[in-house]
Amino acid sequence: MKITITCILLLTSIMTIGQNKTAQDFWKLYQSQKYDLIVEQLTPQLNERPNDVELNLILGRSQADLGNYSKAIPYLENSIEHDNKNNWEKAWALGYIGNCLFMIEEYEKSKKALSDCISLNITKNATKYAYGRMLLFGFDSFYDGWKVYESDNFRFHFQNMSDSDAKKYVQSHENTYQGINSFFKSEIPKKIDFFVWNSKEDAKKLMNQNLGFAKPYFSIVHSHYQQTLGHEMTHVISHYATEIKQKTGLINEGTSVCFDQATQDKEQIVKDWISTNGKKIDIHKIWESWTDYPMELTYPLSGLFVKELIDNFGRDKFIECFGNQTYENAKKVLGENLDKVILDFENNINT
Secondary structure (H helix, E strand, O other), rough: OHHHHHHHHHHHHHHHHHHHHHHHHHHHHHHHHOHHHHHHHHHHHHHHHOHHHHHHHHHHHHHOOOOOHHHHHHHHHHHHHHHHOOOOOHHHHHHHHHHHHHHHOOOHHHHHHHHHHHOOOOOOOOHHHHHHHHHHOOHHHHHHHOOOOOOEEEEEEEEOOOHHHHHHHHHHHHHHHHHHHHHHOOOOOOOOOEEEOOOOHHHHHHOOOOEEEEEEHEEEEEEEEEOOHHHHHHHHHHHOOOOOOOHHHHHHHHHHHHHOOOOOOHHHHHHHHHHOOOOOHHHHHHOOHHOOOHHHHHHHHHHHHHHHHHHHHHHHHHHHHHOOOOOHHHHHHHHHHHHHHHHEEEEOOOO
């Protein structure tokens, strides 16, 4: 009997080891962005090793990347708490919990976590990551003295604007948001943190990129005060209209141009470019090779083309295409008539 029980226990142990993956196995899944699979397989495994620092970090990061911020926090906290040696796992857990706290609008706690990561200075990459988030989130000392105004859908940060102008700016952007989201019907996880810069030079120096830009995943916009009402906020709003599997410049940027509320004559801009450069527009080529063409053409052109798609196929079909913005998916969703719409669009714009 003793031999039999021993054999059963040994067999059970071998089976358990075979079922469990190592941290390295899970990191491979993480690099492949298989976050759902990690959650499915790692959650029960952590029941056996609840205080494993690295496994908690992997599961916490996976939940965060899935947008499950509240679910991610306990795993990241566990990793931080049980990393008594201040290893790289603690640094990355602090960086990611800073993201999660920001996304649930726990701003002071987010700032502290990122600051703690920087203070640890365990790895160059983790420290750089946390510092980048401090700049993006508005936690750096450079933002001291900026005025903050909250509205229904925004938290505005003004570098330098009078109270009366700030209130007008807030109201106009709220009105624009309502109009744009009446089309997209998006549920954004937090208020949009909207940074309004007076100095493009300051932004370039601090952020190391030109204004304006949006980080839809974090519901953040950094914009010059003179930029269009709708462009950058549309990047955030549209990001949450559906699950985004693949983006293309023509559709993604075109959507924001289409809803930017600018009064310029986009069609005339494109036709002037064609006349000046002596070239015809080929939508298929631009769809496939967006970066091969100059922005002074692609931006107004893409805005016109997106409007053409919406006018011909309607909101629901367009949103279905927006999740996978390739021509191949658009053809699948919109059918054979897509090519006729493209041809008619080209004929109009090229004449």
